[in-house]
Amino acid sequence: MTTNDEVRAGRRVAVGVGEGLAAALVALAVAAIGLFAFSAVQWPAFNSSNVTRALTTVGQVVSVALLVVSVLLIRLRKWPVVAKLASWVGISSFVTVTLGMPLAATKLYLFGISVDQEFRTEYLTRLTDSAALRDMTYVDLPPFYPAGWFWIGGRVGNVLGMDGWEVFKPYSIGLLAIAATVALVLWAQLVRADLAVGAAAAVTAMTLAYASPEAYGAVLVVFIPPVLVLAWGALHRRSGGWGAVLGTGVFLGVAACFYTLYLAIAAFTVVLMAVVAAASAVYAQRSARRRIGGRSTANLSATPESSATVGESASAPWRAVIAPFTKLVAIGGIAIVLALVVWTPYLLKMAGGAKMPSGNAFHYLPASGAQLAFPMLEFSLRGALCMIGVLWLVVRAGSSRRAQALGIGVVAIYLWTLLSMVATAAGTTLLSFRLEPVLLALLAAAGVFGFIEGTRAVYQALNEPAPLRTACAVIAALGAMAFAQTIPTVLTHEIDTAYTDTDGNGERADRRPPSAVSYYRDIDAALRAQTGRARDESVVLTADTSFLAYYPYWGFQALTSHYANPLSDFKARAATIADWSELPDSPALLAALTESPWRAPDAFLFRNDGDTYTLRLAEDVYPNDPNVKRYTVAFPKTLFTDPAFTATEFGPFTLITVRR
Template identity: 50%
Template sequence: MPSRRKSPQFGPELGAFASARARNALATLGQMALAVAVAVVVAVISLNAISRVEWPAFPSSNQLHALTTVGQVGCLAGLVAAGWAWHAGRFRLLAQLCGLVFVSAFTVVTLGMPLGATKLYLFGISVDQQFRTEYLTRLTDSAALHDMTYIGLPPFYPPGWFWIGGRAAALTGTPAWEMFKPWAITSITIAVAVALVLWWRMIRFEYALLVTIATTAVTLAYSSPEPYAAMITVLLPPMLVLTWSGLRADARERHASVALNAESHAGVTLGDSAARGWAAVVGAGIFLGFAATWYTLLVAYSAFTVTLMALLLAASRWRHSKKSALDPLRRLAVIAAIASAIGSTTWLPYLLTAAHAPVSDTGSAQHYLPTDGAVLTFPMLQFSLLGAICMLGTLWLVVRARSSVRAGALAIGVLAVYLWSLLSMLTTLARTTLLSFRLQPTLSVLLVAAGTFGFVEAAQALSKRSRAVMPVAGAIGLAGAIAFSQDIPDVLRPDLTIAYTDTDGYGQRGDRRPPSSEKYYSAIDAAIQRVTGRPRDQTVVLTADYSFLSYYPYWGFQGLTSHYANPLAQFDKRAAQIESWAKLKTADEFIRALDKLPWPPPTVFLMRRGTSNTYTLRLAEDVYPNQPNVRRYTVEFKAALFADPRFTVETIGPFVLAVRTPVASA
């Protein structure tokens, strides 16, 4: 009687696979934690050392630029040494540690050295940086999630970056405005170090160093003024590759093309096909959730790209197997569920309040259409070093998109930027935009990542003909890296100049020239405290000098513009109320109007002196789709409105400070 064939036993294999997956995930998390620690240590030590020296101002001296170049070259040399040590098979753990140290140091020296003589970050305390500093000040004053300006409202702007920075400021006793620069540089450094870990978990360490330093340099040049955007931007390329591999992981083919030289990502290639890729799916969900608490535009773009990936996979499989076509959509649903759960930690308070509270119907953050938002951008056609590497990346994507997971993921990311841009132009018909111009740094970073891989693969192909190719390619690559890196301070020069010419919270300028009217803010704050006797976070201020709210955690009655205002604040109705006060003639009328407001009324008025015995505020109105998208106008209050014992009026420098005198309790 023939013996029966034994049925396959999957238990031990699946158990071993699950164990391997768990070890791989833990190893990745451990290395990411190490990367964060290294980045923080390097940033803190370096920034502290830089701050101890009296440097000349960057706009008026080339010394800081020269020292920045020296530091960059030293870091690049260190990365070359780390790559060589790994390639030689010696001291590999030390090579990884050195890689983390030198990419972190590169980031710190590129931003920290040019800013060495000022306490302000890029773009100083002007325009966008004004409301960002205000947000950091708010979350330094309290760990509770609040709107940056309006009392009693949940945050509309994602608070993640600001909350962590605020906690760091509160823990160290540093003023929030002063913490902005070190936290911005440190946070970008952390993201760069984590990006290196993500890359080396997927590809050979030497190539991970190359693509990380290339994308870091471009991110620092074009995205660093917005630090939380820079963090997501530098992490996007490896996360898109990881997400693409996770979405398509149930396909029969092995995804060895994720890695160069067949060095593959264990979470993608190990185990049964039905179970492959779930670690990548979970990682993608965590990243999107993190981005949702960080920056709305980039999480929207990232979600759009991931959705596009899933739809392309489903469409390509539909003809062969409907069941197989549904798998990417199931994985997409898991990503969405994880991201929503994480994002809800900051978005849920706003959404619950907006469900029953009135929302402003005019003005929004999307009401902005500069020239860059009206055209498609093609960095690969620029006659520059950046244009050359982007062109190489474009060619590599075209050739390798179907055969390489890396190329496929980056190609979809690039395609998504252009689709997003076209959709943004179309949404102007609905009197809004998708702010596509802000994705230009993202596009450049994706193309540079592709260009790095293209450069490596081209050099490898040519090296089969001659051994001299690799040294030549290395020399060209190193020269290009130095040339681009040393130009970053010049790219950032306008933002650096403002960091030195704006007046900081101590009433000083980084270029040591006479400060502007902000030098009176400390006296104004002291006067408010003397009259009200209340904590700052219990006082509402009406002012057009919004940087005052950036330095001190008072609440504002009205925001800078409707584009930065919480929709729950009803910006347009508040503006109408302010304008109506200009028609009043007596203090009694004014106080009655204040007491009837549907919002907590201002008790402090910080104004400028006008003509004909008036006090003025310079406010803003949304005039989109016109460009500029904001119209400034002046509101004049009669001085008689404040000529009453119920107000204390002082002139401090160019300011008129009127404080409503607290009513003594019975």
């Protein structure tokens, strides 16, 4: 690369970073203003009224209109700054209104505090309480699940003076709006500006519909398609492309800090790209040598350029693999350095001789993980866009770098899915079912490119009738709007749960009677008063682990082994709890607590059941589906007659604190 090329590349990177920062600030302002405005009005619940649905549609129309205006200005080459601002505001407002308006009457995010959202809220609560990298449940353990998204959210909650459960919704929506807008800026560095708007909008819409419940993963999904284009741009070149290497490495490093599975599929795809690039380079080198071998060396050497060609082609073909694999190593090195920011405590603990007896995170195989997903064969708007994307990927595989990059990404997902199915024979999986949002995002981007190129081909084949271009634009806008307004319908269950779950204030957003969670506030007050300690200084044994999602107490046992830190020894803890319940009397229980190999509970939060206190625990029963079996452990009340135990009843709960 010449010096001028290096300067231009550096300037382009600097401009891209600057625009990304500006876009992030715009998106932050849009999300903050929008969410504040939504919260300022007393809206009816989404699950009992169509008011917020109607207003969501209005907001989506305005957002799509801004994106259309942006594309028109780009095509007309007018007011480029206005065009960029319109696209940034359009896509960030689309995210904000599509998620924020349906959830406007609740303080909870999609899925409330139910299912997986419970442990995610617990993690955010832990890191809101303290910036230290600590496990979500277990005291004195470093985190196993990547802390990046949760740590940032915890700092946001700390600055805003909000509890973890309360900051979850605005933080999730705001960061996703920022991510979608910055991804648009990245697209604009890789493809024509109008194509960038279309691709970013399609990927964002798919992400909102199918990935937004996992907010910490969704912020990566919107980046994966353009990052793969960026990575392929680096790996297929014989020289240069180091800016793309840096960008790819940074993304993989951030993914390692946010979501391990998406890191795995992205890294797997990049490695596959390097292999394909190396094989292509070797093939091209051998082909060049064969061509040169059949010609006169003297004729080919008539010019300096031809002499260089001869020299390059005469080198051993295997040397062609050096460039892509050197860049791959550089990408990996950058990613590892960034990953160590959150993984260092855990790795140090492992290096100290800790074992992993209870790592069951991969023990889940739903029906969707046992078959290949073919969204392109569905009779729907989603299916149509994906089918156009598949056709474009196949037709343009030999001539378009974009198609090659996205196509390798799609192939990688199907390969990963097959590997996951094979892994079931070894008693585990690779959780391939969670990659469907990534597949949809890749096919959506390809679908946009295919639609634009396809309509251009038809336009030219029909001798360029002027109304056809307008008609195609109208069809695209109508299709986009039709899909956009179905997103709340796709998320109906997740939205409804946010209204039916009881929040940290003891209220349900649908104004119906709250669940037993409403007693948590009184339990928290009593626990602190009786122990005399701060929340993060007490360990609580309870099966109602949502209590730990609202208040940053340490837990003695996690919800299930799948969410438990592998260093926690989940099975042994479960066996110990069962052993405690079978002890003869209070002195024996107090002695057992003293001799516990882990820090013993400072309090028990039971359910009251006649003459016993009960805990409803869980065990892993993979390969069964469901993969969790619930069972009840009953503690006779006679175990807590010693004065060292203080029992207080709260509705269906009994809190027992331990004085040592």
